[in-house]
Amino acid sequence: MIRVVLPPHLRIMARVDGEIVLEVEGAVTLRSVLDALEAAYPVLRGTIRDQATQRRRPFLRFFACQQDLSHQPPDDPLPDAVTTGTEPLVILAAIAGG
Amino acid sequence: MGTATDRLCGQDDGERGLGLRAPRSHDRPKAVNESDTCGGVLAGEQKGKRMSRVRVLVGTRKGAFILTADGKRDNWTIDGPFFGGWEIYHIKGSPADPNRIYASQTSGWFGQVIQRSDDGGKTWEPVGNHVEYDGVPGTHQWYDGTQHPWEFARVWHLEPSLADPDTVYAGVEDAALFRSTDGGLTWHELSGLRRDSSGHLWQPGAGGMCLHTILLDPDNPGRIFAAISAAGAFRSDDGGKTWLPINRGLHSEYIPDPEAEVGHCVHRIALHPSRPQVLFMQKHWDVMRSDDAGESWHEISGNLPSDFGFPIAVHAHEPETVYVVPIKSDHEHFPPEGKLRVYRSRTGGHEWEALTNGLPQRDCYVNVLREAMAVDALDPCGIYFGTTGGQVYVSADSGDTWQPIVRDLPAVLSVEVQTLP
Numbered sequence: 001m002i003r004v005v006l007p008p009h010l011r012i013m014a015r016v017d018g019e020i021v022l023e024v025e026g027a028v029t030l031r032s033v034l035d036a037l038e039a040a041y042p043v044l045r046g047t048i049r050d051q052a053t054q055r056r057r058p059f060l061r062f063f064a065c066q067q068d069l070s071h072q073p074p075d076d077p078l079p080d081a082v083t084t085g086t087e088p089l090v091i092l093a094a095i096a097g098g
Numbered sequence: 099m100g101t102a103t104d105r106l107c108g109q110d111d112g113e114r115g116l117g118l119r120a121p122r123s124h125d126r127p128k129a130v131n132e133s134d135t136c137g138g139v140l141a142g143e144q145k146g147k148r149m150s151r152v153r154v155l156v157g158t159r160k161g162a163f164i165l166t167a168d169g170k171r172d173n174w175t176i177d178g179p180f181f182g183g184w185e186i187y188h189i190k191g192s193p194a195d196p197n198r199i200y201a202s203q204t205s206g207w208f209g210q211v212i213q214r215s216d217d218g219g220k221t222w223e224p225v226g227n228h229v230e231y232d233g234v235p236g237t238h239q240w241y242d243g244t245q246h247p248w249e250f251a252r253v254w255h256l257e258p259s260l261a262d263p264d265t266v267y268a269g270v271e272d273a274a275l276f277r278s279t280d281g282g283l284t285w286h287e288l289s290g291l292r293r294d295s296s297g298h299l300w301q302p303g304a305g306g307m308c309l310h311t312i313l314l315d316p317d318n319p320g321r322i323f324a325a326i327s328a329a330g331a332f333r334s335d336d337g338g339k340t341w342l343p344i345n346r347g348l349h350s351e352y353i354p355d356p357e358a359e360v361g362h363c364v365h366r367i368a369l370h371p372s373r374p375q376v377l378f379m380q381k382h383w384d385v386m387r388s389d390d391a392g393e394s395w396h397e398i399s400g401n402l403p404s405d406f407g408f409p410i411a412v413h414a415h416e417p418e419t420v421y422v423v424p425i426k427s428d429h430e431h432f433p434p435e436g437k438l439r440v441y442r443s444r445t446g447g448h449e450w451e452a453l454t455n456g457l458p459q460r461d462c463y464v465n466v467l468r469e470a471m472a473v474d475a476l477d478p479c480g481i482y483f484g485t486t487g488g489q490v491y492v493s494a495d496s497g498d499t500w501q502p503i504v505r506d507l508p509a510v511l512s513v514e515v516q517t518l519p
Contacts, residue, residue: 043211045228046227047227093207
């Protein structure tokens with residue numbers, strides 16, 4: 001069980017309250033979690049990572065276990081606490097005004 | 099041609115319109131070829147037929163709003179915000195099915211979303227947002243003159259087909275034209291525009307390199323006009339497969355060759371559906387006209403206090419009646435003298451009158467963006483515009499008098515009107 005926290009705008013888009021819970025097959029990485037997230041909520045495709053390049057949108061960050069995972073390779077394993085569901089993967093919109 | 103500064107210094111740009119009762123549309127004889135329809139309105143509407151409602155679709159920096167009123171246009175209901183917190187660059191209804199509305203929802207954080215309503219804006223569903231250039235997109239000029247890769251940023255304009263609610267065109271930044279034929283689920287680039295029209299010479303304006311205007315010729319289903327900042331105007335006669343630049347006669351001092359084939363910062367073009375070969379253009383500087391579908395242009399700025407501006411619109415029932423909103427300059431994006439004035443020409447250009455009744459005539463420093471003016475199909479014709487200060491104004495008498503529909507929205511990016519039975 002993987003827990004994911006979305007920024008408020010994307011919660012509205014996905015029509016969810018609070019955390020999302022996902023089942024991820026195989027290795028738990030940023031890529032596999034985002035794949036599972038987009039499969040469960042197709043409306044989120046393109047809002048977190050570019051659909052063509054798969055690159056993270058520059059004003060979004062990935063945090064978990066008090067670490068910034070935004071710049072780690074997408075196929076690196078996520079922390080154990082995320083894979084066990086103890087801690088959520090937080091997708092955060094950068095504080096950039098607006 | 100001269101500069102607008104010259105004109106500002108040498109012109110009486112005062113209240114030429116004040117105290118005058120300009121002739122109303124029903125006072126005027128109808129030209130033989132005047133049409134009863136205008137872009138974005140229901141097919142088959144008849145001049146003089148009392149329509150019961152208008153629906154004004156407003157895109158802002160922080161969401162969409164839908165303003166509705168009956169044919170008198172004096173008592174408004176405001177719905178929204180829809181998509182609160184997102185930039186709504188454009189929202190427009192299908193002329194073939196007024197319940198079908200498309201909206202471009204965009205964000206620097208979360209990218210592009212296309213929304214679709216099938217019930218007149220009551221409910222919305224996201225449709226496809228995979229907007230990918232055809233092939234290797236190549237490069238265009240950057241601000242410093244170097245070549246820069248084409249990168250998708252957002253959808254500026256959505257133009258539903260005149261006949262098919264499921265067909266809709268999207269003008270995007272970096273500039274390109276896309277089409278969906280399945281109600282917005284999938285998008286495909288009409289890439290001949292970039293290939294045929296010297297795309298490597300296009301460059302961004304201050305707002306980015308955007309394709310912001312799409313005009314569909316009601317007489318010729320294969321003919322499409324598009325305009326790009328800063329590249330110019332373009333025309334396809336085969337449904338978007340191949341394209342020609344149509345910029346002969348434009349003169350722009352901010353490019354190395356002021357009369358180059360491409361590179362002009364066209365802000366908006368407009369046509370009247372009864373005469374789609376006649377085009378009106380608000381360029382970065384200069385208001386222009388073409389009588390031959392863009393083959394050649396001539397200036398019609400005439401006595402405007404400034405010929406810089408963004409929107410341009412044509413009266414629904416008078417093809418020679420044109421509206422612009424003069425802005426002081428390209429470095430001072432507000433009305434000259436702090437007076438918000440719409441200018442109307444009833445002669446197809448050259449001679450313009452200030453329309454001020456009901457608009458702020460002191461201390462007004464808002465802008466009116468290129469997508470933020472529209473006309474309805476009622477008689478008298480209603481004119482609408484929104485400002486960066488969040489006001490949306492309506493004139494229910496072709497511009498003679500104005501009133502705010504709403505004063506305190508977020509900055510207005512776009513205004514469209516649907517005339518409903």
